[in-house]
Amino acid sequence: MQWELRRLTDRTNEHHEEGDFQGSSIDRGALGDTVIGNDVKIDSQVQIAHNVQIGDHSALAGCVGIAGSTKVGRHCMLGGGVGLSGHLTLCDGVQVTGMSLVTNSITEPGVYSSGTGAMQNALWRKNAVRFKQLDDIAKRLSRLERDARQS
Secondary structure (H helix, E strand, O other): OHHHHHHHHEEEOOOOOOOOOOOOEEOOOOOOOEEEOOOOEEOOOOEEOOOOEEOOOOEEOOOOEEOOOOEEOOOOEEOOOOEEOOOOEEOOOEEEOOOOEEOOOEOOOEEEOOOOOOOOHHHHHHHHHHHHHHHHHHHHHHHHHHHHHHO
16 A cells, blocks of 8 residues: 555655555646655545645545645644645645635634535625625724714
């Protein structure tokens, strides 16, 4: 298993045991190597695309999907069902909670979440736009309420 895994992924580092990646798919690098760092824990049903780099001591729960040429830092944790879009970077020390979708690079360590419950698509599309405006709307409302109390 280990020899075959190394051949398929180009480079896996030390501290992996036979069966560590069983039931997961790790694509061979296309333009560069796919690299799995030291002591990385990968659950079953994980998809790691071409040219992905995963830093040492990171953990990926079941059903994580990582698109091509993505870099995951050291000591990162990705919860079940997390999706990472391609060509982005997660810095060291990032935790992404289950079922989150990451579409931009994360440059500050910390815990990140995304997602909403299922609803009809037309309503979801409206709410997705509004969600991005929510902080500005709350600030405007606070100013309006303050101004109303003062008049």
